[in-house]
Amino acid sequence: METDNLMKNAQIKSPGGLSENSGSILIRGARIVDPANRLNFEGDLWVDDGKIRAIEKPGAIPKLPGMWVIEGKGFIAMPGLIDLHVHLREPGLEYKESIETGTRAAAAGGFSSIACMANTNPVNDTPYVTAYIREKAKAVAACKVHIVGAVTKGLKGEELAEIGGMVREGAVAISDDGMPVMNSYLMRKAMDYAKAFGIPVISHAEDANLVGKGVMNESALSNELGLRGIPAAAEEIMIAREVALTRLTRCPVHIQHISTAIGLEHIRRAKQDGLPITAEASPHHLTLTEECMRAYDTSYKMSPPLRTEKDVEALIDGVKTGLIDAIATDHAPHSLIDKAVEFSEASNGIIGLQTAVPVTFELVNKGIVSLDRWVESFTVAPAKLLNLALGTLRIGAPADLTLLDPKREWSFTPEMNHSKSANSPFFGGKLRGKVLLTLVNGVAKFSEVE
């Protein structure tokens, strides 16, 4: 039974691979991909003093004493990846994850930046919690942590959270992720209010009443399995509402983890009309379908649920064309007590930081999504929508960089897992594409470079 795997995976700890090499680094002969600067060529890249110092033709940058030289032939060097949808669970839910462990998992997965959601305990709905996360991250995080505050107090959907105060303490966006804001008046006011602080509103777009107690996509399969369904309409309605409210307020709005083909059509129309709306898809919604539910494995229980083949095709096309701006993991650590329970009781979500790259790089390997678009969806696209001056290898920019061996085959094992939680359906399977190095401000926060 899968639960046995959950148990086993959860018990194995202390993975390796973290290092703190810094200083002067020369990566030679790698394919340098930087969509923000329209770079895609084989060359040399020099990092010094925490900054990108030079990008040149092969052999053009001299090797200096003390340099760490990495032979990059066959590898891809790209801006450090940015995951705009992560749950770090701290403060309050450290039995699932912490700022330290979650960011270590991020670095191991190639992410130099992550954005953390507000559904902690206490909820990040005041400047004080925001400041706590910022200071804790400064002390222990293995990557950059961008803080997303709550839209409403306690994620209750009743009153605005102290958005201005949170922005003053460093929050870059607001979201009630996990708890959709059902009151349209309040959501409108949140979008209006956010404009005063120049931040986007991030929406978990599901109608909570239509979701009800559903645990999987509503379909013939949910009938067959006897599991309560969540209709695609639950998402479609909420995306349509967010589009309408974006049209009304002109506040930048980002739609999280889109899962339905028709929901995506609403985004298409909104973008055609020039509205400031963006969308993300998760690795699991891009690769898995409701068919996975047959095993009654809670590792596949997500919010929104895995949908149909047709939806997956639409989402992949969305990533390919850029209609879906970003790929984001929705890394949602849950312990055994949350997941190794009856299906109806199990928490939603999976961890994803260490598997996002290989799982989605298959789209590049298969020739469906271009390498440039794939890199863009993990770097400059999320940076832009969060107003971060990151996601590029511009000379002089902070040396946030990810080095990927696109060919290497590997399996994600519990021994490699940096997260405190092990709720992933991707353990054990064959993966292609391995992150070898993650630099954050020129410091190697993860390295498997030989």
Next chain:
Amino acid sequence: MKHLLAAADLSPEEIRFLLNAAKKMAPALKREKEAGRSASLPILTGKTIVNLFFENSTRTRMSFDVAIRQLGAGAMNFAASTSSVTKGETLIDTAKNIEAMGPHAIVVRHSSAGSPHFLSKNVSVPVINAGDGFHEHPTQGLLDLYTMEEKLGTVAGKRVVIMGDIAHSRVARSNIHLLRKMGASVAVCAPPTLLPPSPETLGVDYAYRPEELLGDADVVMCLRIQLERQNRMQIPSLSEYSAFWGLSLERAALLKPGCIILHPGPVNRGVELDTEVADGPRSVILDQVFNGVLVRMAVLATLVDRPKLEKWLATNGNG
């Protein structure tokens, strides 16, 4: 000028006439006040004015009350409720009943925008709007304008910044109309949740943050911020409002020399206006209160017995 329903209806000439009348009444009112007398300007002796208030009011009703007495008229106060019967019926029934008592003017405040207009169509005496919903409060606008002119000479070419709950403020709307007619430029500032949709359609500039506007202001007007159940969806807390939109000493330091600060009252100290600023040298809040009586006297006298007022002005024009 039969009624005073909205500042938007007034021509610049009418505005000038009312402000001039108020200005000429000022010395007499001050003199009589110091002598401890009421009925200082007996222009409306023997007349009866009804204060018909469907919404709670202390200062506006008292201000009208004093104005009525200073003119030698009698005030009848009628505090009505909107909840007892269906609103429309109550209003028209009440109005007809009051009219039957033979008053010479009706001052009305109502929570529903347009009520004074409705009333004016159903009674034969002048109707003065003392605030209707968040539509207009023309005598407040006039007293604010009077106070600005008193301190600055003229408002033409001046910059007036109004901060606070603009969307739900009748004071803001009346001020905007009057100030624009008299050549001032107006900007409003509030959290976007408290701005009306498309503020530019009111003929004003707007900004979400006060720092963008304060440096150019000749006048800053702060409006009262209240945190009720419904507006917890509009602002998270009074402390956050104060932190980002309150006129603190720190923000007041951005103001030019000579810039004055108005507030229609009652001041929510420490929220929209810090105590040190409310009581500081730029504040003209108490002048507004005195000027309110003057302006209301001018309005009442103009609407109820303009010939007599003009005669008085001709003979008392030099104070």
